[in-house]
Each structure stands twice: as structure tokens, then as C-alpha cells.
Amino acid sequence: MELEQKLTKVYEIEHSLQTLMTLCGQQDGIPDLNETPFRVIKAFLEYTVGYRENPTEHLEKTFDISQNDPIIVKDIEFYSMCEHHFAPFFGVAHVSYIPDKKVTGLSKIARVVEGYARRFQVQERLTNQIADAVQSVLKPKGVIVAIEAKHLCVSSRGVKKEEAKTFTVVSHGVYSDNPQLRSEFMMAIK
Structure with missing residues (x-):
């Protein structure tokens, strides 16, 4: 234009x-x-700066490191904008993956969260986009993403429930198949 x-x-x-x-x-x-x-x-x-980038590109820088146990990056702060009301929602994302052959820099996980959060969003899609990005680029044995957020469209308008928070979880691979791994992740992020 x-x-x-x-x-x-x-x-x-x-x-x-x-x-x-x-x-x-x-x-x-x-x-x-x-x-x-x-x-x-x-x-x-x-x-909405996230529309002007491809967040998956952050994950393309990898390292050949032998790692069989989960890598967890937790309490990644984010701010987003509800696509239904243009009201902010904000909180923390927790991302864990079990590498197959490669790992990425820890900050790259936070950049992926930021890239998808800085768009008009719903929390459910945001959670899926982060998990799908890690799964598609790193191809780990498993990935799980949990997001806890406060939505101003819930707390400051409409129903006006100030303390309400929303928690979403998406998993792929061994995190979907193994309840013990999911449980360990949930304990680690508390």
C-alpha cells in the first residue's frame, strides 16, 4: 500500500x-x-506486531544436544488482545518439550509466545499455535503448553468477575499419551 x-x-x-x-x-x-x-x-x-513476523522462524536456530528429559520454560509473561472485544488479556505461558535430536535456545520459546500473543487472539488458539509451532519445527518426542490468563473482557465488562482466570492446555506426542509426564509438567509449573 x-x-x-x-x-x-x-x-x-x-x-x-x-x-x-x-x-x-x-x-x-x-x-x-x-x-x-x-x-x-x-x-x-x-x-499486533506479531502479524508482521513468522514466530516459527525463531525456532529454526537449533543445537545438537543429547537431552532425553523435558525442557520446561515457565512463567513466560505475555500480553494479548481479545479478538472479540479488543480488550486486553494477559498472563503466563508454560512450555515444555522433550527433544528428539535437537534443542533450541530458551529465549526462542519466549519469542514464539510473544509472536503469537501480539495479535488479535483467543487464548485457546494461542495455546494451540505455540504447541503446533514447537511440534512442527523442533519435531520433539512431545510438547505441552499451558496458559493461565486474566481477560479484561470477563473482569471489567459483561459478567465482571475480577478474579476469574482461564487455564488452557494443549499437548502433542508423549505428553498426550503419558499421564505421568503430564502430571509431572503440571507439578513443575505450580
């Missing part, structure tokens, strides 16, 4: 955001809010 077309879209969105602010009851003419629509656009571009 040409620069002129992009700028036209930005101006249209700014106008729409100003209309939304007025609809919500915001009075015109408050100087401190003149730049709010543009700041909102910039924020949304940051919230």
Missing part, C-alpha cells in the same frame, strides 16, 4: 476514534485529548 493510501487510512481511523470518543460521552475541545486517536493507532500497531 502506498504511503498516501496509508496516511488516508490513518486519518479515517483517527476521525472514527474521535467519533467513538464523542459517542461514549467525551466532550470535544479538551486539548489533552487531541492526540489520543493517533496514540490509539500507534498502540494497536504495537499490540
Whole structure:
């Protein structure tokens, strides 16, 4: 898209955001809010930076290390945006895999989480995308991903349950077949 077309879209969105602010009851003419629509656009571009990358590419850097036991990266903080309400949801992801022949850098797991979280999302899809990425690129004996998150669309609107959290789990390979491995993972992330 040409620069002129992009700028036209930005101006249209700014106008729409100003209309939304007025609809919500915001009075015109408050100087401190003149730049709010543009700041909102910039924020949304940051919230959705994951669309402008392929998170699986982070996993392509591997090392030939003999490892038969699980590798667990836990408490990976993330922030995402609910695709239904454009309300934030945030929490932690826990990722474990049992390598077959190769491992990746620990930070690469966190980058995959970040890459998929920084999109309009639902937690269930996010959990699946992370597990599927690790499975497809690293081809481990098994992978399991658990996410615990707080959704502002649940706590600050609608049902307004402030303490509610959502927990999702996806597993592949030996983590799907072996209840003891799943149990060990769940104990490790507590």
C-alpha cells in the first residue's frame, strides 16, 4: 500500500476514534485529548506486531544436544488482545518439550509466545499455535503448553468477575499419551 493510501487510512481511523470518543460521552475541545486517536493507532500497531513476523522462524536456530528429559520454560509473561472485544488479556505461558535430536535456545520459546500473543487472539488458539509451532519445527518426542490468563473482557465488562482466570492446555506426542509426564509438567509449573 502506498504511503498516501496509508496516511488516508490513518486519518479515517483517527476521525472514527474521535467519533467513538464523542459517542461514549467525551466532550470535544479538551486539548489533552487531541492526540489520543493517533496514540490509539500507534498502540494497536504495537499490540499486533506479531502479524508482521513468522514466530516459527525463531525456532529454526537449533543445537545438537543429547537431552532425553523435558525442557520446561515457565512463567513466560505475555500480553494479548481479545479478538472479540479488543480488550486486553494477559498472563503466563508454560512450555515444555522433550527433544528428539535437537534443542533450541530458551529465549526462542519466549519469542514464539510473544509472536503469537501480539495479535488479535483467543487464548485457546494461542495455546494451540505455540504447541503446533514447537511440534512442527523442533519435531520433539512431545510438547505441552499451558496458559493461565486474566481477560479484561470477563473482569471489567459483561459478567465482571475480577478474579476469574482461564487455564488452557494443549499437548502433542508423549505428553498426550503419558499421564505421568503430564502430571509431572503440571507439578513443575505450580
